[in-house]
Amino acid sequence: MEIELKLVRKNLIVRLKGELDHHTASCFREEVEREFEKEIAQNLVLNLGELTFMDSSGLGVILGRYRRITEKGGKVVVTNMQPQVERLYSLSGLQKIIPHYRREEEALRNL
């Protein structure tokens, strides 16, 4: 999996490319934790547009970030979801707590 990070004001944009499973989840977790420890970013925008696979380990690590970030008053949103990932997202009930936008710009406008 490849991870691209970008800071736009207080929003950390994280673009995931490849497969998010138990093996790659820890890498994603560490990268995001490291950024938030700097205490610049407040919100997380997760762009899943180039994610080709995700399973329940991906749900778990996204939910984990949601808990840590909302604890400190931040927000988490997801963008550019592909159909396969979207099926998982609605099945899991994650869609009820983490808003989903079509594009990053749309997400940024709503933060």
Next chain:
Amino acid sequence: MEIELKLVRKNLIVRLKGELDHHTASCFREEVEREFEKEIAQNLVLNLGELTFMDSSGLGVILGRYRRITEKGGKVVVTNMQPQVERLYSLSGLQKIIPHYRREEEALRNL
């Protein structure tokens, strides 16, 4: 594997796409035999440009066509070989008996 056939005068052009191994060799053999049974085509131009894999079963089936076609006075040539297939081709000694051209047009001019 996909096989595309095209008749240009007395020359049967066969374009192979995908993987030529023992499993797909019989399909290639049958298609070519069927065409030559019509006794219209005399020569075989084998375009390997979109072949992503070939092993010794591919060499065997090409050599088999070479034998049948040259027996009846026809010619066999190969075009558009990719580097990986070319390594196999030179290792096998097939290059000494079956000429190789960069493109179909070049092959057709030399038949």
Next chain:
Amino acid sequence: MVQNFLKLEIPSKSENESLARIVISAFAAQLDPTIEEISDLKIAVSEAVTNAIIHAYDSEEGIIYIHAFLEENKLTLEVIDHGMGIEDLEQARQPLFTTKPELERSGMGFTIMESFMDKVEVESFPGQGTTVRMVKEINKNKKVQSKEG
């Protein structure tokens, strides 16, 4: 009639999660499945293999056995471990239930297997191991179409 099988044995390393997905996709490809069907199979095998790695062997190294059988258009998948087993199967299969929240597990593994496969059976013997057997009919829709057409 398509009839085929494979038996795969791999150590319980997280690198092998993607390997298991590739093997099952390649095996199922012989039935010419849809992209969605391939995706369902990948996620189901990924869940079962990940569970064996994390829960059965508790992140220590053990062996995972993956068996796949094709019969006509029915694909059966078995993921077998000789790990710690599951005490309460009914509880384990409940959505959101997990014994490892500290590892950020979502507790959705079994629920996902059940929604993306046609049938999921779990056999488990505490202290001995677990077998997850899943069945999926491939090309269900195509078959109906060709009957109608």
Next chain:
Amino acid sequence: MVQNFLKLEIPSKSENESLARIVISAFAAQLDPTIEEISDLKIAVSEAVTNAIIHAYDSEEGIIYIHAFLEENKLTLEVIDHGMGIEDLEQARQPLFTTKPELERSGMGFTIMESFMDKVEVESFPGQGTTVRMVKEINKNKKVQSKEG
């Protein structure tokens, strides 16, 4: 250090030739090989598996075992059958030698395995079966570069 293995068991069907190639490519991918190295491994496993299908089991159905081991950057591949075995190993390994010219075999299988892998060992017991063991060092060139750099 990378350490991993897989054991795969498949019936001797020609559909499984491409499956074997995909499995070995996916397994070797953990070492981040070059495209050429992947291509070498695919052709070597394809030759050995095809031989088991055609020669060992004489196109009847038998079982083929494929074992792969990774240790650091060394990949060992074993293709094992319980088929008819080889009487004269030296002759069998000669370029262009084949016992099945009627099936348009080129007799280049062993020669190809030898040129695309670093080492090829064949053990065979007539009436009992054959084991082809092949070794290839992956990223040979990359390693040298990083030492120099």
